[in-house]
Amino acid sequence: MIPAPDSPIRAVVFDLDGLMVNTEDVYHLVGTELMRRRGKTFDDDLRGAMMGQPAHAALSVAIEWHSLSDSLEDLAAESEATFWELVEDKLTTMAGLHDLLSAVDHHGKRKAIATSGARDYAEELLKRVDLHEHFEFLMTANDITHGKPHPEIYEKAAAKLGLAPAETLVLEDSHNGCKAGIAAGAYTIAVPSPHSADHDFTGAKFIADTLADPRIQQVLAG
Known part of the structure; x- marks a missing residue:
C-alpha cells in the first residue's frame, strides 16, 4: 500500500536535472573533466554532495572539497562551457516521462517545473528535448533566495x-x-x-523505480 495524500493532489511539480532529462550523465562527465584538469578526482561522494543544489552552491562544494584555488565565477564559467560542449549528442528524456506527462493530463492535474538550475540554462535544456511547452510555468534558481534542500522553491x-x-x-x-x-x-x-540510487530518501512517500512506476499513476488517480 502506498501512503494516501493528506489532501487531494491537484498539481505535479517536476524537478528537471536527472528526473526528466539525463543531464546527470553529462554532469558526471563535466565534473570528471574539470577535476582531471586540476589533478583531482570526481568521486561518488563529491558528486552526491553537489547533486540537487544550485550551480554556484554545488561548485562551492567542489572548491572546498578539493581546496581548489579557482574563484567560484571562473569555475562556473568553465563548467557551463564544458557542459554545452559535451551535451550535444547525449541528451535524452528519462524512461517513462512522456507517458507520465500524458497521465497527468488525463487525470486533470496541472504541471510545473521547479529546478535548481538557472533560468537561461533550464529554458535552453527544455527546448533541446522539446519539453518547453508542456508546463504551466518554470521556477528556477533565479526565482528564489534559498536553494534546495531549503523548501522555498516548492513553497513558491x-x-x-x-x-x-x-x-x-x-x-x-x-x-x-x-x-x-x-x-x-x-x-x-x-x-x-x-x-x-544510494541517496538517503528518508521522508519520501516511496521510492519509485522510474517515472513509469505504476504507483505514481495510482497517486494521480487517487
Missing part, C-alpha cells in the same frame, strides 16, 4: 499554482531535492537516477 511553486503544498505532488531524483519537497509539505516521491 505551490503559491504560484494557488494551492497548498500538500495539494502538490513533487517528483525528485536527489536527496537535496526530496528534502526540499518534504520540508515544504508536498507529497514527495523519490525517483532516483543511477547517479542518486
